[in-house]
Amino acid sequence: MKRRLFVATSAAVVLTGCSNFTNGLNENATVRRVLSSAEGLNHALIGTHGMAKTYRDSDVDRQFRVNGFDTPSDSHYTSLVRAGFAGYKLVVDGAVDRPQVFTLAELHALSSYNEVTRHDCVEGWSAIGKWAGVPLGKLLALAQPAHGARYVIFHCFDRASDGTAYYESLDLVQAAHPQTVLALQLNDKPLDPDHGAPVRLRVPTQLGYKSAKWVYRLEIAAALPGKGGYWEDQGYEWYAGI
Amino acid sequence: MDATAGPAAIPASDATPLVYRHSVTTRVTHWLFAAAFVVLVMSGLQIFNASPNLDASDKSNPARRVLAIDGGTDSAGRPVGMVQFFGLHLTTTHLLGFTDDGQGGESARAFPGWITWPGYQDLASGRRWHLFFGWMMVLLGAAYFVAGIRRHDLEKIVLRPSDLPKLLPMQLYYLKLRKEPPEHGKYNPLQKVAYTTVLFVFTPLIVISGLALAPGMDAIASPLTAVLGGRQFARLWHFLAMIGLIGFVFVHMTLVLSTGVVNNIRSMFTGRYKLGPHEGTGQ
Structure with a gap:
């Protein structure tokens, strides 16, 4: 039972850490600016001319x-x-x-x-x-x-x-x-x-x-x-x- | 270019010299591929969560639904998560449908927060990560293919008709039903099956089905969307290609761990690799 609790607790810590990591990176302003560069590329390559x-x-x-x-x-x-x-x-x-x-x-x-x-x-x-x-x-x-x-x-x-x-x-x-x-x-x-x-x-x-x-x-x-x-x-x- | 010869059948002992197996491009793109793949899967599941079902049709059509992940509360107020796969209904509370919300609680969400990027529900951010890393994958893929062709590496990884008779013996060897693997080049015939499928089936499929989801892309290259059966069908193909690639990663990691983990991982950092018995460097 103790072992089960340990496994469950460790899993919860790891999984919460996962979200904290991705959430933290996601809220970084510099990261956001870099990621947004894809929009200009998409606009330039796909454009607005197709039917x-x-x-x-x-x-x-x-x-x-x-x-x-x-x-x-x-x-x-x-x-x-x-x-x-x-x-x-x-x-x-x-x-x-x-x-x-x-x-x-x-x-x-x-x-x-x-x-x-x-x-x-x-x-x-x-x-x-x-x-x-x-x-x-x-x-x-x-x-x-x-x-x-x-x-x-x-x-x-x-x-x-x-x-x-x-x-x-x-x-x-x-x-x-x-x-x-x-x-x-x-x-x-x-x-x-x-x-x-x-x-x-x-x-x-x-x-x-x-x-x-x-x-x-x-x-x-x-x-x-x-x-x-x-x-x-x-x-x-x-x-x-x- | 000597493609077939190689130091095959040299017994692997400590005295076996290391061969230079993986170019700098292969090693660098390998690890960047791995990182980008994690981001793409997780941000892709974030995007999936915004509309957690897959239809084998052009427009959304519940009559052609293949997969639906739903969540909510039952009449007694208890959380419920459900998966519908064709006609099969499963209760998946806490695993799928009603799951970790990425902020320490639970809510009606198809995939849990620990496997989405970001953890909490945020479609706009998921799209930003996905579209950026999609481009990164395209650039890495281009570098990999160009270097692979120029260095004559790619031809060693492609499955050829001459490999077919060796497939069964190789499988028997992996299952320990045969003592020796068949003679082969840089990659054994089963590796070639896996890599050829990844490079020439799953990769084009995931790129084309991803592009086919874009209304602007459908407008300039409508055959892309049409050949996949329409926009919702493209979403289904995109998801299936992801499952295929995840499957490959699992098999890949299992074999990395079970066929000489130190030698395998070293080769992907330093490029140096100790050849096993019956293993060559050519095609």
Whole structure:
């Protein structure tokens, strides 16, 4: 019995030591910087120019998995939902020559994209949906990014439990990709609140956390605030092609 | 290049001279491979924990689930960990599913904290370690292959048709059912089977299946993902290739320990090795 206790205790000490070692290295700022160098290499080698595979209508998940933050429940968003998003406006501003404001009806009139693509979550799972909406490049062409502008920052209605507002960003190269769209429909129906109604981003060539939901403002900018997104600020890579 | 001749059949005694067996590149990459492999397995299990199931399909599909590791509490509030492997259900509380959280407690986690990197649940960090060491492995692998080809080392490790008749005698020798091993070169026929499988089956499979998981990669080289059966299937292949490599490491370490541990380990530090009976230096 004593021997058993000794073996169990030693095992526990060794195993705890293992976690202490990996946790400690993981929290070292220099180590983190070195490890992050892989992101630039991945961005340079994989890039943002490939076309995501498209699927048939029969491949879609009718119950498309809901992920990310909880659907906003503040009075502003819920009143928009109740009014069928009649009062919704998408603002495009920042470093642009012609700032724009679009109603939902105007966005529907610009809608020209309709494709079945796979959504790849950073956690590892995948789901397939049919997304329809406005290619982001189309809106940017109307707004005309100013000289020196490099990024689009997506401001969203949802907030983390500590109140931090969700945001995401893409560079103008990824923003001009023909499959980068502001989606208005999922599986031939208007987006429901859980899937990001009325407007969400879809970037099928990058991991799901880039595809921000509940978008209300596109800010064009020369530099990124923070690390370029809510999840990026939590340590995820800004380039999410891998 | 004299590939077949070698001081075969010299009896191994203390008087046997040491031969220079492993180049500097082989020795340095060997130990760095070992370290990087540990980091990659542990950070890979950290990543697996974020979505602890494997489907033989493109998109996630519970109907094609091969492996699922779940955890939680039962109706009485007691912790439960469960593994589903095809139709088989196992209770694995404290081992898998409900395990060490890497911070001194327990929680619903597929793989325990002591075997993930970092110990606590942190997908973003796991990815950072995994993607960095993945690149390190690629660079080490490139150095190993280039040096192996230039030094004519690689050709000695590859299994050839002429090795096939020697497989059974070699296995019988390892099982102590045969006194002498068959005549062989730098590596015996079973070593060649193992190394050839690692270098030309598991290694390409783990690289390709890892790349196939990336949506950006699928967009520029979709055949990679397609040939493996889709993204979730690629995740399954990646996991299986890991199991294969872990299996190799276990067999490798068992044989290092059981076939002259001092001689074996010395050769991987100094490069010098004492040849055994019927052992040569060629192909």
